[in-house]
Amino acid sequence: MRFAFVLLAAAALLGPLSLRAAADEGPLDKSEPKGITSEEIIQRFATKEKEFKEARDQYTYRQSVKVQTVEGDTVDGEYQEVFDVVFDDQRKRVENVVFAPQNSLVRIQMSPEDLDDIRHRLPFVLTSDEVGEYQILYVGQQQEDELHCYVFDIAPKEIVGKKRYFQGRIWVDDRDFQVVKTYGKTVPDIRKKKGQENLFPKFTTWREQIDGKYWFPTYTKADDELHFSNGDVHIREIVKYENYKRFGSNVKITYEGKEVPKGEQKPDQPQPPPQK
DSSP states (O other): OHHHHHHHHHHHHTHHHHHHHHTTSSOOBOSOOSSSOHHHHHHHHHHHHHHHHHHHTTEEEEEEEEEEEEETTEEEEEEEEEEEEEEOTTSOEEEEEEEOOOOOOOSSOOOHHHHHHHHHTTTOOOOTTTGGGEEEEEEEEEEETTEEEEEEEEEESOOOTTOOEEEEEEEEETTTOOEEEEEEEEEOOEEEETTEEEOOOOEEEEEEEETTTEEEEEEEEEEEEEEETTEEEEEEEEEEEEEEEEOOOSOOOEETTEEOOTTOOOOOOOOOOOOO
């Protein structure tokens, strides 16, 4: 009963969100998966997500961020940042900012939570270490461009302290059992009192296959209305992740339990549609 209640509450909160996501997809087939249970799919993609997370930590890449507030058709404020995620001479990951014009946002501010979400939660990862923190509901199967996907709705079982979570929908490729797309938002919104609110937009993150193995995030888009107590704010957000390159370290990267030799690739597989 508690499991059903949590998921119903999530569905009530994310009702418009889920409908909007479905509008961009093919028809949702609500039949059960064949030859495998939904629980087995969850276990397999959670294991792959852990491999993906460990592998991505051994890649360098460039991340660009653009956040705009919009009044009608006019952009009235903008935040931009471009930084390279690289390794220093101690083999520690660092960010080198390469472009950061003056922030012109007036109606909203970029909070520490916003910046942390951009770096860690927009490219959402649900590993086997974290899967127990979420209620996960199988909702069907759907075509995502050339990929056939299992679709799940997820929501945190409970909000613990100041920890932040993802709530929404994920698409899992039925061949590699890796997450290829996510749609939802980070939760919870923070409302202290009027004028002290930190609200977060719904977003979509697409992944593409890198080095023939891992589905890494490459593009995130948000276009949402934030309902503050003192008025609504239309926000647009674009985050790009580019130029993935495996760092030449001594750390081993595994795929399906086996070490991946540097430069080795699997045969080409279908990619998600390019995003504009």
